Amino acid sequence: MPAMPPVLPHPAAAVPTEPADGTPAFSPLYQQIKGLLTRELQAGVWKPGEAIPSELELASRFKVSQGTVRKAIDELAAENLLVRRQGKGTFVATHAEQQVQYRFLRLMPDDGVPRDMARRLVDCQRLRAPAPVARALDCRSGDAVIQMRRLLLAGGRPVVFDEIWLPGNLFKGLTAERLAEYKGPMYGMFEAEFGVRMIRAEEKIRAVSADASSAQMLSLPVGSPLLSVERLSFTYGDRPVELRRGLYNTEQHFYRNELN
Amino acid sequence: MPAMPPVLPHPAAAVPTEPADGTPAFSPLYQQIKGLLTRELQAGVWKPGEAIPSELELASRFKVSQGTVRKAIDELAAENLLVRRQGKGTFVATHAEQQVQYRFLRLMPDDGVPRDMARRLVDCQRLRAPAPVARALDCRSGDAVIQMRRLLLAGGRPVVFDEIWLPGNLFKGLTAERLAEYKGPMYGMFEAEFGVRMIRAEEKIRAVSADASSAQMLSLPVGSPLLSVERLSFTYGDRPVELRRGLYNTEQHFYRNELN
DNA sequence: AAGTGGTCTAGACCACCTG
């Protein structure tokens, strides 16, 4: 190609390294675009499952080249915030249409074939946050929270006993009835009914002995070894919005993990 | 920029969809480059920790543009086969220089500060592969394998009891002495001494009760709940090259995992 | 046929590291 005069430095581009600054301070254009898109996602401009504007459209809107918005979208797709579908568009990720299994549940039956599990709600109540729960959810001890307990069953037998804590202010009106009537993944309901989207989670896994109540819930002898899975889930901006403690009976299931 | 005549279709490029074929069959150029690089990595053309040729160099060698090489390297870096370092080059990933911790060990002390752990070899012997081990390592039952058992200690107290199985043909000459004298991560030794590089691994996690021998090893009462972590590690080409079963005392440690 | 994501190029320039 023939030589061209230097590309005129893009207005928003550059953002040259701010010299007299304590921190790194340098944000490439595509990172800024990514930030803009993230904010629009967070604001709910596009609902889960919906398509966002095309790359060309976004490029002209932000006055950058397609390649630059592409790179921004690439990263958001890698973080599972967006899903690309060739020929169709780019869509806001959702927990609602996970055909196979719950996206965050790593439990697999020993034979490796993922079957779907039945849910049984044990109870669901509003109460004041105990100190450790408040600490995890980054709210004040004593604030209103929702506590929910439930079972997951495989082939009619209980395998997981979950205790779930949610901040009360985000889940106003969440009751046992609404939980019972909703079909599909619970995180799908959180998106659709409460506008709370789980982006990522951290889990702490331990082996523990079944106490009296969990043993009864899981129809196991007291003292049986159980997998304790403590999960803290985050929405946009790394805000913690769910604390969950699951007790897994791993006699016929295992927790699958990939390392790389 | 002025319009140019259509870019002449790149020789290796295109690889048009083979119509009368049963499988998808279409490989973009950068995927082919990625394949070539992977084969060279596998062949040991560049040793772990060494730099590979620069992007420009590779581009001219493969007769493609820098961007195409770049995309190939991007994927290899995402798979942790390569490590990019701005201004310096792109390097073959290695387990040897993990300053923080073992790359595959997800165990964390409760306070969250990763301290490094001491190793204590229990025994190491050559023997014939039991059926389940042979199945996992994809060799014949009865083939020579190396079995190794060891402890990891935190603050002088045993926390992990590992039983490790390696295919005998790949690890000729691995003895207790050589293990004992080697400093640094074991996977680093596997790279340097045996040319076997662990790329990724799958883990199956369960809760179990300590039996007599594991209880003794970990200085715990028989029946204590333990985390059982069964790991199958793979080299290039998804060849399984290590089977490992770890029993973790999770009283003061937990297995950390991230979901997204 | 039109629209969307996906690939590829050639070239310019920037940020970072090392002589």
Added chain:
DNA sequence: AGGTGGTCTAGACCACTTA
């Protein structure tokens, strides 16, 4: 100063989907 990875552009063309 020179090399390496990192960003950005403009434009062409390909693959996939839908109408």
